[in-house]
Amino acid sequence: MNWSGSSAPERATDLASPSPSTGRAAAAPRRAPRFSDLGLRIAGIVTVLAILEIASRAGVLPRAWFPPISEIYLEFGKLAFGWPLWLEIGRTLGGWALGIGIATLCAIPLGVLLGASRIAYRLAKAVIEFFRPVPSVALIPLAVLVYGTGLEMKVFLITFATFWPILLQTIYGVQDVDPVARDTARSYGLPPLARFTQITLPSAAPYIATGLRIASAIALVLAVTAELVVGAPGLGQAIVVAQSNANPTRMYALIIVAGLLGWALNSGFQAVERRLLRWHPAQRQEAGK
């Protein structure tokens, strides 16, 4: 019986929307573009950078707060070749990884249980709906009180925040196993454990992957927030330090680092999904037939 709940706001349908330049779309005949896609993208970036540079140098933007973009990238380059930046990145990523790791270890088994048992799900639903909407940053004072201002505080916040998307995606994934697939396994006499490993887990995997990718983005936001607000060591704290040292150039360079970090993590997750879930409709490179 399929009783996948009606309250399913984050189904895995958004799983890495297939890029339009792959598969059949690429094979379809179309007019030769006047400019290559990559060329246009680069041109767009260069234009924005040039406008920023000129605006700053011409004094349209107050130079004290908006240093020329070339200086920011120069600073970025200098930072990239020194170990302190990598230490800060490591500290931020350490909290990120520990928090997601703990959340995953707790959320996936619990999600499997709640997804498989209708009664357990009903019991837990109200509790989940109560805790899930709590903005994690609202727990910062509590976290500082209990864990101080170091890594533990950061890990606590990230674990709390990322636990929910992973839990819910796991529940949805387990609930959404195709009843025909389940019947097929039963009719061929697969014992319950085999049905779980052969049918339930693989069908839930795309949902869980989406949950992890969402969790990764949330975790980075919280890591940097905790470092900014509380002063836990990491990228966020480095940004505050640069700001209070009246070094806006460095501050911007670090902001760029934070952005790149988020992009790299997301790309990493997408690459793993593409590899492990290549059977999933969102990842398929070839259409049927």
Added chain:
Amino acid sequence: MLEVSQLRKVYGPDPDGEPAVAGLDFTVNDQEFVCILGSSGCGKTTMLRCLSGLDRPTAGQVTLRDSPVTGPPEEMAFVFQDYSRSLLPWMRVQRNVAFPLRYKGLSTQEAKEATDEALTAVGLAGSGQLYPWQLSGGMQQRVAIARALAYKPRVLLMDEPFASVDAQTRAGLEDLLLDIWQRYQITVLFVTHDIDEAVYLADRVLVLQAPASVRRSVEVSLPRPRDQLETKQLPEFGRLRAELYAALDAQTAPA
């Protein structure tokens, strides 16, 4: 071989509620090809689910070779209508066919041999490394048939297996099924709502009426092997088709 006696199935908590199957009685002989014909909603699928052990009947009994069916029996394989959902998209064709065999106690080598043989039998020997969704609908259903074959069942239950493929493909699949049925000497219970298909395939056609019980049992004595063109041109084919049409029509008319 397969005996159904006084089978009754009611969904929901009340055993006296509206039954989906009521008082179903029939027997399928060894190596017989029986088609169950009924209009949609007459309880065909519910009946099959009870026969296959996927659902427990509310009352009555199903026995397979003298032992009562209480869960999916090892001697039975089920081919679902919805091949795209019955085949697992994360497994390649080879594994889709092979995965049940391990739980039947076959060694890896035996499973591989059975899989290769079954895929060859349905003409998909070269497609083992593809994913099911890379195949056409007809090929996907052939994979599902291969999976059932590799399982080496005595009884093959088929729930409108060819209802969602185009007519051309369907004729090919019907002939493939007849060929396999004769070659492997299995018993087939084939549910369909298509009169022509039932007459073409079966030794015997059972017409179901809602709630599923047997209204009519019609012997099909058309010569075998059957041929899509010749068999369907025989006067006897036309007569059987008219008889079954009347039987089906009589029950749907009042509705």
